[in-house]
Each structure stands twice: as structure tokens, then as C-alpha cells.
Amino acid sequence: MKSAAHxxxxxxxxxxxxxxxxxxITYEFMSLVGDFMKSIPAALMAPGVIVERFFSLVVSAxxxxxxxxxAVGAALSLQFGQGMSRFGGKLYVPNIVAFAIVRALxxxxxxxxxxxxxxxxxxxxxxxxxxxQQIDALKALGANPTEKLVAPIVIALFIGMPVLTFIADVxxxxxxxxxxxxxxxxxxxxxxxxxxxSIETVELVISLAKTSVFGGTIGLISCxxxxxxxxxxxxxxxxxxxxxxxxxxxxxxxxxxxxKVLWILQW
Numbered sequence: 479m480k481s482a483a484h485x486x487x488x489x490x491x492x493x494x495x496x497x498x499x500x501x502x503i504t505y506e507f508m509s510l511v512g513d514f515m516k517s518i519p520a521a522l523m524a525p526g527v528i529v530e531r532f533f534s535l536v537v538s539a540x541x542x543x544x545x546x547x548x549a550v551g552a553a554l555s556l557q558f559g560q561g562m563s564r565f566g567g568k569l570y571v572p573n574i575v576a577f578a579i580v581r582a583l584x585x586x587x588x589x590x591x592x593x594x595x596x597x598x599x600x601x602x603x604x605x606x607x608x609x610x611q612q613i614d615a616l617k618a619l620g621a622n623p624t625e626k627l628v629a630p631i632v633i634a635l636f637i638g639m640p641v642l643t644f645i646a647d648v649x650x651x652x653x654x655x656x657x658x659x660x661x662x663x664x665x666x667x668x669x670x671x672x673x674x675x676s677i678e679t680v681e682l683v684i685s686l687a688k689t690s691v692f693g694g695t696i697g698l699i700s701c702x703x704x705x706x707x708x709x710x711x712x713x714x715x716x717x718x719x720x721x722x723x724x725x726x727x728x729x730x731x732x733x734x735x736x737x738k739v740l741w742i743l744q745w
Contacts, residue, residue: 536638604704639693
């Protein structure tokens, strides 16, 4: 009996430690979210910093987002075109590609690319500042690191992510258009007509709106992990990798949940 009780106690300790650690991390993250919400008015009083972050995190990522979405759109067009040509349904390719790009693939791939490029860069930057005690220096000077560092990043990504998503949508549809006209023999005018018919305004608005939330959360996750970096250059690498992985997982799960909700609402 004593050995069994001892074994159960050890098992509970092993299970409890990760749960306690997860609870602590969740509490710290929600504290950062609360600090960010309180620092928004002050951060908006310094628009120059937000604009600088917008250019470094959003504008500089447009080509990566565009080329990725272009390739995805072209691949979709070729794959669906090849399959549906067997059944005489290749004229439905523009509708399928436009629906897939605008509804899911454009927003998801745009967010994944930003999470990998900009999110990883933010984690590395703040991690370096943490290791070199620059964040501690800001606190010693009476400045709020969340207001000075986190808020401009999150606001820039919140504003910029819909812009990148729109670029991804246009690039993906363009890739599908060029692939369809070049390989499937679909007339460009017909492709454009069917694309316009298949895109609803509500779907486009929802697609852009959800990426604002995704972009802001990517910024929060990257900042949170970067500011928790441990000492040493290896810690910066670990934080960068963790930020990219965490942000990508969040985007995929969040998009799945949004898609499920929209499916329930029949949108």
C-alpha cells in the first residue's frame, strides 16, 4: 500500500509540474496582454515608431507573401484543372481557386510567412535586448517596455496583416489565372469573370478581419517569448525557434476554429 501510494504521489508530481508551469506561462502571457491593452493610448501618441515597425515588419514582407501565394494559386489551378478536366469541369477551376485562396489559403499562408519572418525577427531582437539587459535598463529609467517595445510591434502587425492578406489573395488568384490560361486553355476574361462571381464581399471582409487578430497575436506571442529569453546566445536561438513554432501553431489552430464557427453559422 505504501509503495502504491508513493507511486501515485510521484505520478501526480510529474503531472502537476507541467500543468503548473503551463498555468504560470499562461498567467504571464495574459499579464502581457493586459499591459499591452493599457499601453495602447500612449503608444498611439508616438505614431512614428509604429510606422517604423510597419515598414520593418509588414512592408518588407510583402514580396515573400506574394511569391508564396502566387505559387500556391498556380499549383491549385494546375492540380484542380488536371483532375477536373477528366470530367469536363475545368471551367470551375477559377471558382475553386478563388474560393480557396480568399477563404483560407491566402490568409493562412500570409500569416505563416509573417510569423516565420517577422515574428522570428521580433523574438530575436527582444531576446538580444533581454540578454544584454537593455530591457532592464529601460525599466531602470522609468520607461514601460510594453509601451516602448511591444505595443508598436503589435499595432503594426494588427494594421498591416490585412494589407498583406489582400496582397496574398491577389497574388494567389493571379498565379491561378496564369496557370489556367497557359496550361488549361481558359480565356483570361472568362477566368476573371468567374473569379469575381465567386468572391463575396462578406467573405473578403471576414478574411481580412481575422488576419488583423492573427497579426496582433503573432506580435504578442513573439514579444512574449523574446522577452523571456534566457542568458546566452543559445537562448536567443531557442527563443526565435519557439516564437516561430508557437505563432505558426496558433495561426493554424485559430484558423481552424474560425472556419468551424463560420461553418456552423453557414457563412
